[in-house]
Amino acid sequence: MGGEMQKSKGRVQRSEARGQRADIGDGADTIGQRAEAEQRRIVINQGVLSKNDQLAQGNRALFRSKHLLTLNIVSSPGSGKTAFIERTLTDVKGRLRGGVVVGDLATDNDAQRIARSGAPAIQITTGDTCHLDAEMVAEATAKLDLDALDVLIIENVGNLVCPSSYDLGEDLRIVLLSVTEGEDKPLKYPTMFKTADVVIVNKMDIAGAAGFDRETALSNIHRMVPRAAVFEVSARTGQGMAAWYSFLEQRAAGRM
Numbered sequence: 001m002g003g004e005m006q007k008s009k010g011r012v013q014r015s016e017a018r019g020q021r022a023d024i025g026d027g028a029d030t031i032g033q034r035a036e037a038e039q040r041r042i043v044i045n046q047g048v049l050s051k052n053d054q055l056a057q058g059n060r061a062l063f064r065s066k067h068l069l070t071l072n073i074v075s076s077p078g079s080g081k082t083a084f085i086e087r088t089l090t091d092v093k094g095r096l097r098g099g100v101v102v103g104d105l106a107t108d109n110d111a112q113r114i115a116r117s118g119a120p121a122i123q124i125t126t127g128d129t130c131h132l133d134a135e136m137v138a139e140a141t142a143k144l145d146l147d148a149l150d151v152l153i154i155e156n157v158g159n160l161v162c163p164s165s166y167d168l169g170e171d172l173r174i175v176l177l178s179v180t181e182g183e184d185k186p187l188k189y190p191t192m193f194k195t196a197d198v199v200i201v202n203k204m205d206i207a208g209a210a211g212f213d214r215e216t217a218l219s220n221i222h223r224m225v226p227r228a229a230v231f232e233v234s235a236r237t238g239q240g241m242a243a244w245y246s247f248l249e250q251r252a253a254g255r256m
């Protein structure tokens, strides 16, 4: 494996769809014109999503043909996605071979951090785009030796809104919630939480200091997504991570 880190740059073109939406809405004065503009917006959005869905299916078929387990990790900025990935890859080394694609608006800080754990890491810089899409992931993963991996981890751009609508071809969508964000976040960002396969409650080492209401948080998560597996962990201390590793290794074994 050996700590390589590469960059896939300049994906600002992904904002095309937003540009189109802004254009068609301008100058619509009457109710009829606004309704027509709204209808056209919906058609364009469906077009963008169905193109993404097709590309995501292509990714999924490729990843499965390589017997990879693919994770799409999403959360608010700073919940600990990179810390969670770093710790996971370090601790499962020797049992699972992991590779990472990480998206941020700017900087390759996260890919550098992950590369230090010894895993290959590709940074995507999205410019002004607040999510990864299937095309970006396809381009980035073309730079990885997928035959040398068991698990492909995609760290999405940090926010709980945009990434929820974009299938990347993953097997599992993993949503992180850290104890400092507020117990109501699952209720406020329902689309993200409802599409989760796994919810990781992170930073449990500071739950007491943060006044974290564990019962309320877990109840809100279960209300939004009763089928999700939930792990309460600290990516900093390692607390609770063993149960996550068992789950991960079991799922990865199902792909081999």
Ligand SMILES: Nc1nc2c(ncn2[C@@H]2O[C@H](COP(=O)(O)OP(=O)(O)OP(=O)(O)O)[C@@H](O)[C@H]2O)c(=O)[nH]1
Pocket: 075, 076, 077, 078, 079, 080, 081, 082, 083, 084, 104, 110, 157, 158, 159, 202, 203, 204, 205, 206, 233, 234, 235, 236, 237
């Ligand atoms: N106390 C504590 N701090 C943590 C834990 N996990 C992450 N952190 C800290 O939280 C901050 C943000 O962590 P990151 O891993 O950069 O978070 P991220 O979700 O990847 O952030 P973005 O990529 O910017 O969205 C850092 O200062 C981490 O050291 C944890 O379990 N406990």
Ligand SMILES: [Mg+2]
Pocket: 081, 082, 083, 110, 155
């Ligand atoms: Mg990060």
